[in-house]
Amino acid sequence: MLDKKVKIKAVRDLGAGNHLIVIASPEQARLVRPGQFVMLKCVENTGENPLLRRPFTIFNIHRNARSGKPAGVELLVKEVGVGTRRLVSARPGQTLDCLGPQGHGFQLPSDLPSRVTTACLVAGGVGIAPLLLLAESLLALRVKPILFYGGGTVADLVLREPFERLGIDIITSTEDGSHGERGLVTEPLAQFLRIHPRKDIRLYACGPWGMMRAVHELAVGHDLQCEVSLEARMGCGLGACLGCVVASPAAEGRPYLRVCQDGPVMNSRLVRWDIEPV
Ligand SMILES: Cc1cc2nc3c(=O)[nH]c(=O)nc-3n(C[C@H](O)[C@H](O)[C@H](O)COP(=O)(O)OP(=O)(O)OC[C@H]3O[C@@H](n4cnc5c(N)ncnc54)[C@H](O)[C@@H]3O)c2cc1C
Ligand code: FES
Missing domain, CATH: 3.40.50.80 (Nucleotide-binding domain of ferredoxin-NADP reductase (FNR) module)
Structure with a gap:
């Protein structure tokens, strides 16, 4: 997990409020496993609204055209509120704070x-x-x-x-x-x-x-x-604030799981589907 100042490389409008955002960050891109996410500050300056970072899944690794080496990450961002609105209107070259890659991705054992x-x-x-x-x-x-x-x-x-x-x-x-x-x-x-x-x-x-x-x-x-791959409103993205918990069947030992640390990808049998997180 790394906390980096990263540059927006491109923002592509895909229609219906969806945008593909390319972020230059080779070090973070090299660490990504399928299903992980980044916590992104959607504005350049610390005091600006929204104050909290927002979680976004890593859609793809952006590769250097010549070497093929990881150069950054691609995010699919749907505009739904204040943070995503600021993010999709960001310009190439703008600098943002980016924490990640975070969380547990998909189980992909060699067997x-x-x-x-x-x-x-x-x-x-x-x-x-x-x-x-x-x-x-x-x-x-x-x-x-x-x-x-x-x-x-x-x-x-x-x-x-x-x-x-x-x-x-x-x-x-x-x-x-x-x-x-x-x-x-x-x-x-x-x-x-x-x-x-x-x-x-x-x-x-x-x-x-x-x-x-x-x-x-x-x-x-x-x-x-x-x-x-679960979604929940996140505060810290680090396992500390408990803002992102989902209920889990008591038989599994822990009544709540943190989406940011125990997930976002989980076995579906670890989730209580009758209690939707707020
Ligand atoms: C692990 C994870 C991965 C995610 N990956 C993506 C992704 O790849 N692409 C993408 O577009 N979005 C993704 N999301 C959802 C994204 O984080 C929220 O849409 C974003 O935080 C909203 O910020 P906002 O400031 O624009 O909205 P706000 O102004 O804070 O809220 C606007 C509306 O969006 C709802 N909302 C806010 N945050 C969430 C959330 N975390 N989950 C569900 N609803 C929310 C609120 O209830 C409200 O109705 C992901 C969420 C999680 C937890
Ligand atoms: S977002 Fe803080 S514990 Fe998960």
Whole structure:
């Protein structure tokens, strides 16, 4: 974990409030594992609003065009409030404070292929953010990723091209039917699991709470393992303030888990899905 002053290299508008932000930081980029995040101060000056840093998943490693070496990180940022509004209107060259990479990412042991041959990656909207580095790592392990990508409308399905370049199967769905199947992303997933009643499938999900809960319930119903990348409001991002806790079944020993330290990626069975964090 490093705390660095980093420079914004580029801000690309992807539409529907989504932006791809490239940050120059080779030292931090070299340390990233799939599913980790950075805590970013969204404004240049210490006293400016918002005071607290905001968490953003590392979508991709930005590489030097000539050497191919890690030069920085790419973040997918959806504008939802004061911090993200300031961040997406930042100019290239602007300096920000960036802490990270933080948290526990996806479990990717080298013996994973002995238990898992197919990985269903399930994304809702900006929940796509942790899944590109995951898909690349799974391919390197020779586990086949399939992406189930859903949104309200086609404009929410940003950054499909990097997944298309990997040559993996992508099943899209939108609630208004403007792209792919009409309905929730969990419907094609449920259909896939019905057609393929196998035990060597693992589920990975990131998106709204209700979507991840539905994916967890499918995992339990089919007796499969599932990892979820959780979101919670964060204060410190360091495990100290307890602002980011999620409830966990008491049987697991600890009634609360910190999303910033115990997660953001967790086994879905460690989460109490009946208590949504505020
Ligand atoms: C581990 C982690 C990874 C994340 N990765 C990404 C990412 O890759 N891309 C992205 O766009 N966003 C991501 N988020 C969410 C992002 O941190 C929030 O959208 C951001 O902090 C909002 O800041 P704001 O100042 O713009 O909003 P505020 O003005 O503080 O709040 C505006 C609205 O956003 C909601 N909100 C604020 N923070 C969060 C949060 N942490 N989770 C859910 N809702 C929130 C508030 O309830 C409120 O309704 C991630 C969150 C976590 C915890
Ligand atoms: S954000 Fe402070 S403990 Fe997690």
